[in-house]
Amino acid sequence: MHKNIVLEVNHLKQYFPIKTGVLRRTTGRVKAVDDISFEVHEQETFSLVGESGCGKSTTGRTILRLLEPTEGDVFYNGRNLLDYSKRDFRKVRRDLQMIFQDPYSSLNPRMTVKQLLIEPVLTHKLASKKEAEKMVIAIAEKVGLSTEQINRYPHEFSGGQRQRISIARALIVKPKLVILDEAVSALDVSIQAQILNLLIELQKEFKLTYVFISHDLNVVRHVSDRVGVMYLGQMMETAATDTLYERPLHPYTQSLLSAIPSHDPSVKKKRIILKGDVPDPSNPPSGCPFHLRCPKVHDRCKIEKPIFKESEPEHWVACHLYDNEELSLQP
Incomplete structure (x- = not known):
């Protein structure tokens, strides 16, 4: 049985304008976060993973309104955070805290x-x-x-x-939700373990809810209850941690997990190497955003964007491989 939903993100978009010329006219938009939805339950750790530039950190900052979203809704305990004026939002701010990747930059040296x-x-x-x-x-x-x-x-x-x-x-202001943006990625491995164990202990003691943003899949497995996989600003897959790591559905998730080094040298893993580079977020491809690099691509992927839906209980994926519908093209 699920605990209460603390955070609910619905169709969140964060587009940054591209301005060119002397008059600084808007000639395009970088789609850093492009229509993602997920929810976070009370006292759980929900992790966002993906390659650099996939929109993880931008998502975290947009949730806390450090960046104002282009579209979408962010509900905290049932109330839309975007309905608050900046003055009223300060009253909610103490419940929503963020820990950044570089602590030195976020601390006043004076x-x-x-x-x-x-x-x-x-x-x-x-x-x-x-x-x-x-x-x-x-x-x-x-x-x-x-x-x-x-x-x-x-x-x-x-x-x-x-x-x-x-x-x-x-934590001194006694928050309910903490977003950790690559909070241990800049630290040595031994120090990482200490900080992670500290975060787990504090979560239990203060009954905290975490949104954990990271590209380190080993760390994510250690701390997470559920995981969301992002690619090019979009959500590809979400599931409970054990489910995602043992039975990933999306080809992108499968590729990410295949890159995790094994602790047992006798175990040989088949590495799924993706071809090409991540597309330009200011000009994303049609259809599935991953189809240019997907080893299982077919014609439908190039034309029709897959719907992010529940493929099996509590396991969501955006991939045509798990659709039962026939490809239907509009003339």
């Missing part, structure tokens, strides 16, 4: 850790300054920082420690 952590508490008026200082010490201990360290500046810390600071800053 502020101590204590100042960085106390600022959001005072901004959202969650406590007095004296109480906020106690909250800072408590959350610092939760993420593995000492009381002495909170008086230092970001440049005095390692990459892993900076990411702990970013996690503390996100």
